[in-house]
Amino acid sequence: MGYTDVDQLAINTIRILAADATFKSNSGHPGAPMGMAPVAHVLFNKIMNYNPKNSSWVNRDRFVLSNGHACMLQYALLHLCGYKLSMDDLKAFRSVDSKTPGHPEAHDTDGVEVTTGPLGQGFANAVGLAIAQAHAGGEFNKPGFELINNYTYCFLGDGCMMEGIASEAASIAGHLQLGNLIAIYDDNHISIDGDTNCAFTEDVALRFKSYGWHVETVEDGNNDLQAIEDAIKKCQAVKDKPSMIKLKTIIGFGSKLEGTHGVHGAPLKADDIKQLKTKFGFNPEESFVVPQQVYDIYNEKGAKGAALEKEWEQLVSKYAGSHKTEAADLKRRLAGELPEGWEKNLPVYSPSDSPVASRKLSEIVLQAIHDVVPELVGGSADLTGSNLTRWKEAVDFQPPATGLGDWSGRYIRYGVREHAMGAIMNGLAAYGTVIPYGGTFLNFVSYAAGAVRLSALSQVRAIWVATHDSIGLGEDGPTHQPIETLAHFRALPNCMVWRPADGNETSAAYYVALTSKHTPSIIALSRQNLPHLENSTLSNAIKGGYVVHEAEKADITIVSTGSEVGIAVDAVKYLKDNHNLTARVVSIPCFEVFDAQAKEYRLSVLPDGIPSLSVEVMSTMGWERYTHEQFGLNRFGASGAYKDVYKKFEFTPEGIAKRAVATVDFYKDVPNLRSPINRAFQQLI
Amino acid sequence: MGYTDVDQLAINTIRILAADATFKSNSGHPGAPMGMAPVAHVLFNKIMNYNPKNSSWVNRDRFVLSNGHACMLQYALLHLCGYKLSMDDLKAFRSVDSKTPGHPEAHDTDGVEVTTGPLGQGFANAVGLAIAQAHAGGEFNKPGFELINNYTYCFLGDGCMMEGIASEAASIAGHLQLGNLIAIYDDNHISIDGDTNCAFTEDVALRFKSYGWHVETVEDGNNDLQAIEDAIKKCQAVKDKPSMIKLKTIIGFGSKLEGTHGVHGAPLKADDIKQLKTKFGFNPEESFVVPQQVYDIYNEKGAKGAALEKEWEQLVSKYAGSHKTEAADLKRRLAGELPEGWEKNLPVYSPSDSPVASRKLSEIVLQAIHDVVPELVGGSADLTGSNLTRWKEAVDFQPPATGLGDWSGRYIRYGVREHAMGAIMNGLAAYGTVIPYGGTFLNFVSYAAGAVRLSALSQVRAIWVATHDSIGLGEDGPTHQPIETLAHFRALPNCMVWRPADGNETSAAYYVALTSKHTPSIIALSRQNLPHLENSTLSNAIKGGYVVHEAEKADITIVSTGSEVGIAVDAVKYLKDNHNLTARVVSIPCFEVFDAQAKEYRLSVLPDGIPSLSVEVMSTMGWERYTHEQFGLNRFGASGAYKDVYKKFEFTPEGIAKRAVATVDFYKDVPNLRSPINRAFQQLI
Structure with a gap:
């Protein structure tokens, strides 16, 4: 030149x-x-x-x-x-x-x-x-x-x-x-x-x-x-x-x-x-x-x-004539709008439905919405069969020369490359035509901490399907059992950490993740089966926290997430039968979203005058913000069948009840007990 | 064969x-x-x-x-x-x-x-x-x-x-x-x-x-x-x-x-x-x-x-005859004992000494002890001049063929490879003859989260020299300013996170890190200069938390770490002059170590009856465990000169005082206010 x-x-x-x-x-x-x-x-x-x-x-x-x-x-x-x-x-x-x-x-x-x-x-x-x-x-x-x-x-x-x-x-x-x-x-x-x-x-x-x-x-x-x-x-x-x-x-x-x-x-x-x-x-x-x-x-x-752009616009106009659907789809995606009514495809459940692992519930969501949300492009860091990230009809994104898929394929085989997967998702989201999700074990989202941090800072809608979310993964043992992981990402600004307790909460997690254009999500999902809860509805769960089990004149509020909510519900009966104590149960599947609700609502979930106890099988860090007392695991887990491991660490109705009794006792003489929702001043945001 | x-x-x-x-x-x-x-x-x-x-x-x-x-x-x-x-x-x-x-x-x-x-x-x-x-x-x-x-x-x-x-x-x-x-x-x-x-x-x-x-x-x-x-x-x-x-x-x-x-x-x-x-x-x-x-x-x-081992023992016996010092040194190191009296070389300071950045204080420690602790082998992930991890006389660990050092060199050039550095430190520590340390910016310890987790789980004495520990790093901006990092590693079991406020606290951090044979440490260090505090002594600081400034009939306890402790001390005067409030100041350079102290001691530091406010320029997550109210930064930072950034986010005596006043006001009608140190039950450990 x-x-x-x-x-x-x-x-x-x-x-x-x-x-x-x-x-x-x-x-x-x-x-x-x-x-x-x-x-x-x-x-x-x-x-x-x-x-x-x-x-x-x-x-x-x-x-x-x-x-x-x-x-x-x-x-x-x-x-x-x-x-x-x-x-x-x-x-x-x-x-x-x-x-x-x-x-x-x-x-x-x-x-x-x-x-x-x-x-x-x-x-x-x-x-x-x-x-x-x-x-x-x-x-x-x-x-x-x-x-x-x-x-x-x-x-x-x-x-x-x-x-x-x-x-x-x-x-x-x-x-x-x-x-x-x-x-x-x-x-x-x-x-x-x-x-x-x-x-x-x-x-x-x-x-x-x-x-x-x-x-x-x-x-x-x-x-x-x-x-x-x-x-x-x-x-x-x-x-x-x-x-x-x-x-x-x-x-x-x-x-x-x-x-x-x-x-x-x-x-x-x-x-x-x-x-x-x-x-x-x-x-x-x-x-x-x-x-x-x-x-x-x-x-x-x-x-x-x-x-050049003008020429291109002319080409697109012509394209809109012969390829109307594709042109409309491209336009919609570039505008950042989801297809109208897509959310009607989200599965809903009732308490009588059979218990299902939330990783499986996540798969059911993907299966249900992949057709109506064509911009959803996902994958896994070589854990497809464990993360359950692939819908049945998915075609791999692969060079056609490999014979394994094609360029329009929507399933990416990331290989065992969590950190790159996280950063690639940031690039995918930045392009404008795709909403990316990626699967790995929750514990290994930490390998990608550098990328997740930039998702949050650069306000990118990337979704982590983070299965095997606790000691409930069982035999793989402490090398694979997250303890600090939720606290880590909950402390990261502009990052939604979801830990759904059942089917409707899983659907809610996807709903909020997909409609939050400027915030990444980590959805922590169980390997073990979970029952569906009584007050769990999409409209409750999208508030990030709600009352699962209400009770008049309750002695205590038990606050929990994910696989422990069902155990907390079982603890209610145990407490009544064995200690004549009345407990309410609250689920907070997402701190970030719950924090964004009006104070009045948050106080209705975690009211003044009732001592509260959080229950989550990992680090208690951060729970002091919502509850008076915390039952968690501030140590590493153990390798064994998941029920044995839960029992070892007392995450059972009895174990919860023991701490609930101690909590009630500890606060019985405190007049006008304040909910931790009340704060002396507002944080800078 | x-x-x-x-x-x-x-x-x-x-x-x-x-x-x-x-x-x-x-x-x-x-x-x-x-x-x-x-x-x-x-x-x-x-x-x-x-x-x-x-x-x-x-x-x-x-x-x-x-x-x-x-x-x-x-x-x-x-x-x-x-x-x-x-x-x-x-x-x-x-x-x-x-x-x-x-x-x-x-x-x-x-x-x-x-x-x-x-x-x-x-x-x-x-x-x-x-x-x-x-x-x-x-x-x-x-x-x-x-x-x-x-x-x-x-x-x-x-x-x-x-x-x-x-x-x-x-x-x-x-x-x-x-x-x-x-x-x-x-x-x-x-x-x-x-x-x-x-x-x-x-x-x-x-x-x-x-x-x-x-x-x-x-x-x-x-x-x-x-x-x-x-x-x-x-x-x-x-x-x-x-x-x-x-x-x-x-x-x-x-x-x-x-x-x-x-x-x-x-x-x-x-x-x-x-x-x-x-x-x-x-x-x-x-x-x-x-x-x-x-x-x-x-x-x-x-x-x-x-x-074979018997033969080797015989060789060592012979070696001990001709190379007495080396043989004794090898034996000592393999026994996991530090040289007697090594700690006398740790620098001590008084409040009249000039303010120094804690990354520099860390360098002074390394300079002072490298000679008496020959098993200390360190390096940096290509940030030597920023982390200040190299003592003046250090020889690089390099193949002699490179002409850049030799096999006995004690300074490792890790390159920009934080994750490998963390895992290499785990291998170094496992060998038995070396205590490893490695430097990077605190924000990039996150790149190595997978390795740090295994240091903690496998009970390895590895030391992270984590400089540029906050928005105080200034112009590099939010991509480099940690917000969630301390919360992340504080939530990790068996991991000491230190954030020293001055010279004696920095010496204390090294003292505890080096004498804790089964626990890794992350020492978070400032880029900006910090004054030396009045009650900061080695014996106070090795308790993980202590009273920096005591006051009779205090209205509030301000609890802080690192670079904010000095600002909190300045806020004491501001509160007295402008609001006639009396404040005490507590420094908690290490949660993990403070938690290990007797309850009586912890209650003397954070007593009942006085409302408390934490001050730390990053995520408030975890501080609810120690204080009634929290002043922190639950958002990303900003690029600018460090004083401008601190001012923007109100981490100034005035900004602290504003929150202290709100805290005192909020708790003024609460009778028998309990210190958060009091808990209803013990955590499993």
């Missing part, structure tokens, strides 16, 4: 903006932006298709900065491209409530696709975006209508490369033959501890070949723009493999400290910035300057992108 | 024991034990050096079953070898309180080196064991005295291979050229979702070559015992690389369902077991049978092992 001085000027502009912004904020990472400015310019100005005036165009090329600490690179580009990011926003880099935080945040900044920074996450998000593209293409493209064919580009550095999550994601991406995924590896030989030869000497190119990737190498990523472009185009042409470009660059290119870790995580010194500006032909006395020619070539590129 | 019918008999005995035990317990995994019985027999009967009568001999070869679900394989072998595991123990497989739980647990079962089951962990533990061996060799071996030269063997399956933690561990092991590490990969092409071709089609051998490993392949792992032995011996001979043997096996070999996932995670049917026994020449009516010839060859092997 031929590169000119204006291209070089643009590249140096980006480098200097990164130096200026980190200097002004006295914090941040100038090195990677300065090293990757050339490839970023080639990509954003010559290669990618996007319309900066509409950052939600579904067929735009996606860009993910997995080395998110290099965010000044992304912010500079978004500004040049014409996204809603002003020069003042760049000047506010890393200041409170700016659009330019220390790492890119998708919900804050126009044009940022996913929230990155925690290393390896962005790369796995990119795999998710590429899966979503291939899947949407498989579903919506028709002969003559290639509606969905965008590329996903991802920058990543040595840090991402070392993280296990990136290995998992690379392996599954290779298996899935994601031809539209192009990762660009900033091979600058520097990480925070110095030269990568101190800890990272593997052959990265060979490793990616072993995963089934196509690999290109660019020897001079600092200057050879044509080689960068050629490599990207070669990768675009490889349609049956994801591609990785090993791009050799010098970190902090142009700085007096270029090529050292001195430019990685600290601003350049004032005199260094001056020499940089002088060397690049900029006025050393000015900051935050973009030459008009640079704006011009980006404006031109933006206009091309707008035209 | 020549294999005989007795070897085959032994192998079939192992297979049948696995089938019998899983059948009897009606749960468990027969397939992998049956498939790996040949390699296990070759390894345990022909190759490995060990003395079953002393499972703590330091120079024994280590065996790790990373595919821990195959534990009946390990239990069968331990029984045959003559470890303390009887036939009755095998019969009690997977029953409550047995020595044969559903996955191997190191603290429960003689001969089990590390607790495995959560996939990928064991492999990374093995890397830790191999590092510890290379390190101990570097420290203690002298010309003519090769005291430490054992091998570490690890079995792993497809599940482990897919986990990111295994990739991280394999990469660092390759970099470190761990010649005594031999991993045997059960390439049986089956995982829970069926044939691995549905999700795992990478070229594993090529991947390991890319990491710098030596790779062997055994085509017939079911029958070709000589090929197995030859491959292992070739690997032993490669001294500058870890080795991986790709062993092709048939899962459930001998079963009617061999080669299918039907034998992976469920017992064989009764008729299948009968045909298996008949086919292998066993009586189909008998169960749990070991032919005497099989016991004989294992007894013979055990006797050889005992003789």
Whole structure:
């Protein structure tokens, strides 16, 4: 295509903006932006298709900065491209409530696709975006209508490369033959501890070949723009493999400290910035300057992108004529609306129905709604038969060449890769056409803690089907029995942790999970059978907490979740028969949702004047917020048949009754006992 | 060496024991034990050096079953070898309180080196064991005295291979050229979702070559015992690389369902077991049978092992003559005793000392004690300059060939591999000669949650130096600011979470961490400077909680940790000046340790009759256990200078005072206000 001085000027502009912004904020990472400015310019100005005036165009090329600490690179580009990011926003880099935080945040900044920074996450998000593209293409493209064919580009550095999550994601991406995924590896030989030869000497190119990737190498990523472009185009042409470009660059290119870790995580010194500006032909006395020619070539590129989107819209109009249903479906999905009346398919139960394990109840939900909610795309981290995450008619999402499924398949075989699964779900959700869910044992959602945290922070609707939710899993033993897991994710802001007690609560969990567009859910499900409860209805359960068993003049409220609610109900009779005590029972399947109810309602569930006892077979942490006393398991579990294990730890009607009696006794002389729902002040939210 | 019918008999005995035990317990995994019985027999009967009568001999070869679900394989072998595991123990497989739980647990079962089951962990533990061996060799071996030269063997399956933690561990092991590490990969092409071709089609051998490993392949792992032995011996001979043997096996070999996932995670049917026994020449009516010839060859092997250890003891006696100091040091370390008086080197501070960031205080501790505690071996996940984990004179643990350090070096460059670092620390601790610590940002300890959980469960003394512990890290923003992290690990049983407020508390954290032989610690440390507090002394702080500022007739107790304690102290004056309220201040740097104090002491710190308010800049979850009201951050943080961020969220003397006033007001009419320390009943422990 031929590169000119204006291209070089643009590249140096980006480098200097990164130096200026980190200097002004006295914090941040100038090195990677300065090293990757050339490839970023080639990509954003010559290669990618996007319309900066509409950052939600579904067929735009996606860009993910997995080395998110290099965010000044992304912010500079978004500004040049014409996204809603002003020069003042760049000047506010890393200041409170700016659009330019220390790492890119998708919900804050126009044009940022996913929230990155925690290393390896962005790369796995990119795999998710590429899966979503291939899947949407498989579903919506028709002969003559290639509606969905965008590329996903991802920058990543040595840090991402070392993280296990990136290995998992690379392996599954290779298996899935994601031809539209192009990762660009900033091979600058520097990480925070110095030269990568101190800890990272593997052959990265060979490793990616072993995963089934196509690999290109660019020897001079600092200057050879044509080689960068050629490599990207070669990768675009490889349609049956994801591609990785090993791009050799010098970190902090142009700085007096270029090529050292001195430019990685600290601003350049004032005199260094001056020499940089002088060397690049900029006025050393000015900051935050973009030459008009640079704006011009980006404006031109933006206009091309707008035209491309317009063409695409015309194609979609034509498509709507011949493929009416698909067009309407795509439109609906992109608007984020569920199909009208879908919730009528949620199963409902009555207490006379047979007891069922909640993992099975979850399977029944998926079986019942998969047809009416076509955007539901799920999978499991190699525990399909245990998580029960697959509806009977499901087709696997697989490259047709494997003979195991096709691109429109809605069931993903994630392999034993929980962390990547979590981050891939974040990418899937970010694409816009899919609602992802993924299964594993509750205990192993912890392997994916880094990804779940970003689901919550970036406000993504991802759903974890987390079976084998307690010591009730039995013989697998303490290595597999969660104790701290619910407390962990309940403490995470904007994350719904559900632990349904029966059929209607399971349906409610799915209802709220699917209708909460900006919050991830973890649905903790039992391996053992559970009875259906008397007051459990969809409308009660979607409040997050409700009275399962009411009683006049109760001596105590027993509050529980999941498999223990049924035992608590049995304890009511035991308490009456053996201790002449009257107990009410409350189920709180989801703290986050219960907390959002009006105080009046919460007080009706957990009223003043009655002592309360929580019962849950895991850490009691967090239960003090709802109950006066707590019966739980603040130790590891045991390997054995589930009934033996429950008995060992006294999670039986007798065991509960023993603690209930102690609780009643302990509070009998306390006048005007307050419900823990009453607080002295409101928390900041 | 020549294999005989007795070897085959032994192998079939192992297979049948696995089938019998899983059948009897009606749960468990027969397939992998049956498939790996040949390699296990070759390894345990022909190759490995060990003395079953002393499972703590330091120079024994280590065996790790990373595919821990195959534990009946390990239990069968331990029984045959003559470890303390009887036939009755095998019969009690997977029953409550047995020595044969559903996955191997190191603290429960003689001969089990590390607790495995959560996939990928064991492999990374093995890397830790191999590092510890290379390190101990570097420290203690002298010309003519090769005291430490054992091998570490690890079995792993497809599940482990897919986990990111295994990739991280394999990469660092390759970099470190761990010649005594031999991993045997059960390439049986089956995982829970069926044939691995549905999700795992990478070229594993090529991947390991890319990491710098030596790779062997055994085509017939079911029958070709000589090929197995030859491959292992070739690997032993490669001294500058870890080795991986790709062993092709048939899962459930001998079963009617061999080669299918039907034998992976469920017992064989009764008729299948009968045909298996008949086919292998066993009586189909008998169960749990070991032919005497099989016991004989294992007894013979055990006797050889005992003789080897005796020889080794003689070498050590000789060594003690010429290398007295080293011999005494080795003996002391193996006894698990710290050097006498080491704690006198812990720094102490007074309130007049200048404020210092607690990450820096941690560095000062390491600098002060590294010399007197030579078993301290630390590192960082590529954040050395941020975690401040390296003392000035430290030598890197590196293969001498790299020119970057040597085998006796005590500083490990882990790379950006938090999860592997956690599991490697578990392996290091299990070896017996090392106390490991590792640094990363507190937020990224979550990446290693799976490993930390196993530190706690397997009662390992590993220490996390977790810096950048809150929104006080400032500009990096919410992607890096922990909110849920302390609650998560506080909810984990047997895990000490420390958040020291100043110099003496930091010294106390290290004191308790180093002297707690069976508990891991996470020490959360600030980036910002902290003042030294008035009543902070080593003897106060090692109680986990104490009164920092006492006051007569106090209106309120403010309870805090870390960087907020100093702000709470400032709030005392503000409350007096502006509201005429008297406040006391309590610091609880470690819940786990405070909980272990006598109730009388805890009540003296948090007395009845005074309302209390906790102050901590993260999730309030868990604080309800200690205080009546909680001021925290149940939302994500913000990117900005740390003072601006604290101000935004009102963590200032004024902000604290506002909540303190509300708290006093809220409880003013409550008679006989009870301290939350009072509980109706004791928790199970």
